Amino acid sequence: MYEDQTYKAILQRMLNRVPDDIDKRPGSIIYDALAPAALELANVFIALDAGHRAVLPSTATDENLDAATEAFGMTRKQANFAIRKGLFYGASNVPLDVPIGSRFSLAGLNYIVILKLSAGQFELQCETAGKIGNQNFGTILPLDYINGLVTASLTDVLILGEDTETDEEYRERFLQQVRLPSASGNKADYMKWALEVDGVGGVQVKPLWNGPGTVKVIIIDSSKHPASPQLVQNIQNYISPTTGTGEGKAPIGANVTVTAATAVTINVTATVVRNGISSLAQIEADFEEAMSSHLSGIAFGTDPSVKYAKLGALLLDVLGVQDYTSLQLNGTNGNISVSEGSVAVKGSVVLSE
Template identity: 55%
Template structure:
């Protein structure tokens, strides 16, 4: 808005106000007197332009966007810690009990035992907030000695950890709140309620799914995979711990059932022609990564079905690949149909020369 208010433009306007019989050349007294003021005014206009952008949600960022969102009850989400499945065994390979609060380490991160699920199976919480806690798997080392413990393993991601919310994510939630406001338990309300629980990455709401007064809320986690039992329980307890009783945020009379999305396993096979710059293992690793990212990008969207042509494009764009033949997805050279309550999950990649 103030992009034309440059130092030169401001100084020229100021000099034009000086009578013509006064020396206004560069280096003159009046020129040297006005130049510093023109420079300061140009800086003020520049800051005004920045402040104007920070006023509106579509151009705001950082702290200012968070404060703007709070005006509408949308709170910025800080990083959360991952909840993981821990498995513990004694010398006879039998499940064994460990003390709540016991700490274990794996690579650069530590994990604390929070609750017991069943004999030898516990919920562990990563002490490092963010998505870093989702990536490690394998043998755990006890930080303090535990008598009788022979083996400890870090297994499934129960509730994924999330990094600090990005400006784009917060802006999207804010615009959803403003443009599609919740009103007394409509679909927008259920989406908002579910997404407010840490670890939820997508929501589908099915009204009247089992008759009048029933609502089904289908979830994927922040990794775009079917939600775990623990995540489903967290959302269920927040929205409606007792069906129809209004004990959660859902209105009285609404029988709310929270469920995980159904995972549809994908198996991708193809014969490759390589250029020799990359070994087959590296090609497979790269393709697996971009394929996983593609499936995440379409999960719970308007069209969640993986496209055969798109998969072929990803394979052809993989470094080291010249061409391919016999590309099959779940045994067919067609798109894979995914329903609204389902999510595609890459199960196997089989590439060969």
């Protein structure tokens, strides 16, 4: 806003007001007297610009962004705890029930048993908040003795642990809400309600999908994959735990169905010509990372279909790739259509020379 109010510009304006018959060259009395004042004024304009940007949700950061959005009734999502599935067995591989509250450890993280799912299967909550709780799989060790326990393992991620929302993530969610104002159970309301639940990464709403009064809410998780059954149930309980009663967020009479998006798996094969900088294994790993990032970026977007040319461009951009031939997506040489209610996810990637 004040980009033109630089030290040089301010000093020059001040010097222009001094008569030309007075020495105004650098080192002169007039120049040396005006220069410090010009610098201070430039600093004032810098502070004014920073203050202006700090009060606007589109440019504010950190606690300034929190303060700018608070008046709209919104708060930044804080880090939540990953919910995992644990499997427990006793002698002869017989499922074993462990006490609620039992604690286990894996790779420096602790997990506590919070809910029984079935015989020998329990929900465990990571005691450390954030995405780190999603990462480890395998054998877990009890922190206290549990009679009859032979093996215990940590398997599925039921609810993704998430780090505290970044400025850009929070800003995007805030702008979506204010640009699509809610109004007594409209589509924007259902999107807003679903996004308020930890672990949700995207929402689509289909009104009247099965007749009058019906609403389908389709969910992807924060990794841009189809939501887990537990996340779907959490959202259902939050929006409409009992059909039509208005006990959740949904208005009385609404028949709300929450469901996970349908996965459209994208398998890629190609022959690459290397330039010698990277190994084939490294090229494959880098391409998989770039592909995953791209698919996350288009998930539930205005055009979620997977473009053949775009994946080809991503492959060419990988360090070590000079050229490629025989690129195929799901065995074809064309785009992969992704319809409403579906999300593209990375499948197998096989690159050869």
